[in-house]
Amino acid sequence: MDWALRFHGVGNASAVELGSPMATIERDGAPWLTIDCGSEGLTAYLARYGEPPRALFVTHTHLDHVSGFERLFVSAYFDPARRGRMPVYVPAPVLPLLHQRVGDYPNVLAEGGANFWDAFRVIPVGAAFWHEGVRLETFAVRHHWPGTAFGLRLPGSLVWSGDTRPIPDLLARHAAEGELVAHDCALRGNPSHSGIDDLEREYPPELLERCVLYHYAGAADGEALRARGRRVAVPDQAFALRAPSAGLPA
Numbered sequence: 001m002d003w004a005l006r007f008h009g010v011g012n013a014s015a016v017e018l019g020s021p022m023a024t025i026e027r028d029g030a031p032w033l034t035i036d037c038g039s040e041g042l043t044a045y046l047a048r049y050g051e052p053p054r055a056l057f058v059t060h061t062h063l064d065h066v067s068g069f070e071r072l073f074v075s076a077y078f079d080p081a082r083r084g085r086m087p088v089y090v091p092a093p094v095l096p097l098l099h100q101r102v103g104d105y106p107n108v109l110a111e112g113g114a115n116f117w118d119a120f121r122v123i124p125v126g127a128a129f130w131h132e133g134v135r136l137e138t139f140a141v142r143h144h145w146p147g148t149a150f151g152l153r154l155p156g157s158l159v160w161s162g163d164t165r166p167i168p169d170l171l172a173r174h175a176a177e178g179e180l181v182a183h184d185c186a187l188r189g190n191p192s193h194s195g196i197d198d199l200e201r202e203y204p205p206e207l208l209e210r211c212v213l214y215h216y217a218g219a220a221d222g223e224a225l226r227a228r229g230r231r232v233a234v235p236d237q238a239f240a241l242r243a244p245s246a247g248l249p250a
């Protein structure tokens with residue numbers, strides 16, 4: 001079984017030409033679990049696969065990560081084969097924020113008769129959850145208010161940092177099996193996001209080697225990060241993953 005991570009967007013909230021930060025874990029070349037759903041990211045997703053995401057994990061509710069939800073609602077609600085079927089895994093503390101940001105519009109259909117979440121199968125998750133027989137883990141990261149942004153781990157395979165400041169202590173625990181680490185990183189950090197100086201100061205070389213950087217400010221910044229010897233993702237790029245280490249069905 002082949003596993004890969006495909007980036008749909010790699011830019012920060014202002015770098016729309018790079019797409020909103022979003023990626024899909026692929027299994028045997030097919031989309032398996034998509035991480036976040038911003039507007040530009042969703043457009044890139046549809047261009048790549050020609051169909052809406054099959055399953056979603058939501059890291060946090062900044063709009064560059066969830067603004068594609070309204071389009072997903074329309075496409076899922078009006079398709080009887082898909083209405084209410086798409087799993088949307090949401091860390092439980094994020095769920096009220098997700099509802100406030102995308103679900104709480106009065107009378108989602110002008111003609112009435114529908115609730116926003118009728119279109120999806122929302123699954124609040126804790127520290128671990130199962131998707132199609134495979135176990136994944138979540139962990140709170142450091143992005144704005146505590147407990148509002150989460151990373152995702154496919155043990156032995158992938159850690160997706162989500163938007164975060166450096167988290168060396170958390171990655172020592174949650175990326176301890178040689179996972180590829182897709183990490184928020186710009187040329188310059190700020191109170192919301194990691195910069196390359198931050199990561200090079202706080203992460204051991206072995207961990208930096210495993211990082212693929214995304215969430216940067218523009219193509220020139222991507223080149224500058226590459227010139228420092230770092231792996232930097234571009235839109236639609238895929239990275240091979242090792243098979244998950246645990247939780248696979250027999």
Ligand SMILES: [Zn+2]
Binds near residue numbers: 062143
């Ligand atoms: Zn954010």
